Amino acid sequence: MSACGEHDACTERALQWAEQICQEQGLRFTTLRRRVLEIIWADHAPTKAYDILAQLEQEHASAKPPTVYRALHFLLEHKLIHKLDSQNAYVGCSHPLEHEACYFLICKRCHVVVECCGRALDQAISDSAIAHNFSRQKTTLEISGECEACLQQ
Amino acid sequence: MSACGEHDACTERALQWAEQICQEQGLRFTTLRRRVLEIIWADHAPTKAYDILAQLEQEHASAKPPTVYRALHFLLEHKLIHKLDSQNAYVGCSHPLEHEACYFLICKRCHVVVECCGRALDQAISDSAIAHNFSRQKTTLEISGECEACLQQ
DNA sequence: AACATAGTTGTTACATTATAACATTACATA
DNA sequence: TATGTAATGTTATAATGTAACAACTATGTT
Missing domain, CATH: 1.10.10.10 (Winged helix-like DNA-binding domain superfamily/Winged helix DNA-binding domain)
Known part of the structure; x- marks a missing residue:
């Protein structure tokens, strides 16, 4: 963990x-x-x-x-x-000094959470909101599955 | 609504x-x-x-x-x-016959929820999971903000 | 030092969201 | 109609979160 x-x-x-x-x-x-x-x-x-x-x-x-x-x-x-x-x-929060929108990878097996803030994904979300003429204020993105370490076991 | x-x-x-x-x-x-x-x-x-x-x-x-x-x-x-x-x-669910991963645009003012299933965004999420060697099983993506109709008022 | 004040914590009560566990009923089919 | 399974009824309680007011504490001001 x-x-x-x-x-x-x-x-x-x-x-x-x-x-x-x-x-x-x-x-x-x-x-x-x-x-x-x-x-x-x-x-x-x-x-x-x-x-x-x-x-x-x-x-x-x-x-x-x-x-x-x-x-x-x-x-x-x-x-x-x-x-x-x-x-x-x-x-x-694993990077409180540099905030943008964050999303999370949550492992179902070991429960480790990894916080990611990739530019590309953030951009894709923005684009999608824009395409719907939606003004984005808060984003919740949580992906659950299995992390690398658990997959290798 | x-x-x-x-x-x-x-x-x-x-x-x-x-x-x-x-x-x-x-x-x-x-x-x-x-x-x-x-x-x-x-x-x-x-x-x-x-x-x-x-x-x-x-x-x-x-x-x-x-x-x-x-x-x-x-x-x-x-x-x-x-x-x-x-x-x-x-x-x-607004398209129960054709399921992929879905995400939601939730308007804070009128509370209307729009369900989207864009290929591009889905791909971006997959790419990101892959980049972290994470096997994605369930995705929660909820964007709250203001919808087009409310913004125009 | 005494005081004012704003922010923090204590305390009690309660609201909201959700499930466990077991009894009963309805439904399909042999 | 007997019988097994799925659905619903029923009671109780767990899990998550907040309201409201009282007491305390840190800090700056006279």
Whole structure:
């Protein structure tokens, strides 16, 4: 479930990005928010809100659903995480400093999610919206299947 | 919310497709299933499960959540409807006889959903999956924004 | 230091979306 | 008509998410 070599580095990097982004934008990267982001980054699989809650509760007696959902809203708003609508689950954003539209490859076997932001695909989506005279505001693109590693087993 | 001229014709056509498909495949297109499909086809906006339930209850005293969800599962399984994951809502499939991968343009203002199945976009998605050595099994692509009609107002 | 204030967190309650599990009924066909 | 399968009825509960108000905390201002 790591797909990234040394996963600690991966988490570390994400937390530092978050720190930097919040600093730059005058946002408060509180202990709670940091901890939720850390839990989400524990691996590359999508994390469910109530699983986050279950973890938080162990360290933080007053954790309740709003505790988690508020942190999630904050992280989503500032693009530090994404919600996968097809799974009702959340993943860390793997390039919060360079946002365009993103899409996701979600492995059914190992649950690893890879975030892609290819120019070509983005262009194809835009073209299609334009062809229908549709003004595109938000795009949800989630592909589930099997990742390279799982296919090779 | 119609986006189709004479909407009755639209619903009528969908019900006949369903009838035909069920017949061909030896499936039972029961009153309940038919009625749920009809409710979904009442317009081109996504319909929520509990709104379907609210309608069914008025005509069918024993309707309960499982009543609706079973009908939805049946209709989904046989591709007579689609679920929009980004909205937790359901829309009629507008071309059940010719299935490829579909995507959706969802207008935030009038709620009309248009189902598209462009070859080019489908190809772009496939290419992208291939580039990541990912075997694509299911694709969720939902674009929300504003439709042509609403933009012109 | 005292205060004002805006943002964050605590707390309770509830809304929405969906499924499990088992009982009963309807339908097709031997 | 017996009989097996699929569909529906029924009760309960799981999973996901939000509203509303109270209490607290960080920060800047007098």
